[in-house]
Structure formats: C-alpha cells, structure tokens
Amino acid sequence: MKHMEKNKLIQIIAIIVIVIGIGSSIYVHATQIDSKHINVNGKDYSIDQLFDNSEEKTYETYSGIALDSLIVKAGVENPEKYEYTIIGADGYQKTVEWENMINGLLTKDGKSIFFDLPKAFRVKDIVEIKVD
C-alpha cells in the first residue's frame, strides 16, 4: 500500500513539474522583450549610437565599449554613488557596483563582460541599464 502511494505521488509530482515547465515557458515567451535599443538611465540608444560615441576596448578575446564611459556619457553624475542593474531581453538581470562597471565592457552583440566578476554576470541581449 505504502509502495503504491509513493508511486502515485511520484507520478503526480511529475505531472505538476511538466505543467509548471509548460506554464513558465508560455509566460517567458509572452513577456520576452524584443528591442533594438538599449535604455541607459531612462534614455534609448541603438547599439551603433553607443559604439559611435565611445572608443572600443579589447580585453582578452572580447572587444566592446567600456561600461563606465557609457554611463558617464549618458550624463550620470557622481556615478560611484549608484548601483547599476543590467537587464537582458529574457529578463535575466544582474546588479553591480561602480567598481565593477569600471571593469566592464558592452560588446557589439549587446552582452556585458566583467573582468572582475564570474560568468553569471554576463547578461546577453541587454535592453536596459538601470541606475539606482
């Protein structure tokens, strides 16, 4: 009897897991942001605009524009006083400090690279950089 109850429970949990997975996939697909612009501190820029206004830098195999200079050029005063939340099109977001932004790049394909942070801080298809 106990054995049958355990089996039933495993099957019910499997169904719940599948339902959660499908439901979340539908939600994610519906809320995916499709933008060709990056919003930096409330203003929209195309990736080309950002690259035209800044000098490209290379670090190891990555090249792009410095995130700290991007913030300064976006008109943020006293940037060391703020935190920066980098948000991707899929909703993935990471909050970093100014010291991390100094060590960060924005690549041409819209990805953040931080030399002082683990790979988990690489946000792809960036749609917004929020200054808090």
Add this chain to the structure above:
Amino acid sequence: MKKKKLFAGILVFGSLWGFSECIIGSMLRDAGLPAGAIMTGVFAFSLMAISRMFYKTRGMQFGMGLVAGVLRLFNPFGGCYICSAIAIMAEGMMFEILWHKISIDFNELDTLKIKSSMGIVTSYCIYVVGYVITQILTPVFSSAGFHIENLIVFIPQILAGGLLAAVIGGIMGPTIFLLRKFDNTLVRNRLYYPATIGVSALCWLIVIANIY
C-alpha cells in the same frame, strides 16, 4: 561495500561528470544549444542514477557532485566557472534529498511510467535547484553582492528552462534501468581499481591539459 571501492566509485563517476561538464558542456554552449538542461538531463541525472544502482549507497552522489564541481572549478583554461561548480555540487545534494526515500534496490520503480516519472522529477528539480543556488551563491562570493530581486524576476525563466531537462530525464529514466543487470559485474571485476583510477586520471588530465 568496502570504503575503498566506494571512494574509487565516487572518484570515477564524479570525474566523468566533471569531464562531461567541461568538455561536452562547453561544446554544446559554443553550438548555441541549451547546455544546462542537456547536461543535467543526460549526464548529471544518468551518472547519479547509475552510480546509485551499481553501488547501492546513499551519500555517494553528493560526493560525486563535489568531485565534478572541483574539476569544473579547476578547469584552468575555461575562465572562471565558480557558477557551474556551485550548480553541480547543488545538483548532487538535491539528488540525495529526492532519492533518500527511494529504496536502495529500487523496488518501487517497477513500471515504465514510474521510472520515467522519477526521471522527470529528478532532472527538473536538480536543474532548478542547481540554477537557483548558483544564482544566490555566485554573487555572494563576488564583489557585486547578492540582490534577491535579480533572482525573483528570473524565476519563470529558470522554471521554463527545466522543462527540457525534465523531458530528457523522462526518456533517460527507463533507459538507465536497462543497465541494472550489470550492477555487480562492474564493482566485483578484478580490474576495478586500475579501471576506475585510470579513467579518473584520464578525465582530469584531458580537462587540465585542455586536450580537446
């Protein structure tokens, strides 16, 4: 089972897991495929379930996760992989929790439906827990710090990403149990120690020397 045999088993299965994460996982990522879900469904779940079947010992899979995580962490040519290492260790821990109530001879996993269900539940849960724990612990160990709102907004994506792992686990579950008849032949073989130590050494050598 002798402790020595068990440790050799932890070492070889953990090394195979770490090796697959470093080599096959990197290849899948480079090819733009959902490496996390594939690695969890195919390799993490399978290696842990097979080792539980062969060695019939609880706690072994957490040890495997530690070995695989350390191998991933010390992969010297792959950059900083602390996030993957944490996820692998968390997957090992989650497997132990889920399979704690499953009898050591798997008596309850007798039908195709139940084997598949166990594969679905295990793969999904270890994927989700591994992902969540690494999202918490990786920032904690970095200068940026942990911000809970970053995790909360990404929970739907993590739950969605686990679906592929669950589907793969549902297929792998019944497949793995076809190996049940080999359980004793492996551990009792006279070439057990040379084989386990040789395979483990080869995995570490390939990863550390970056021969691929």
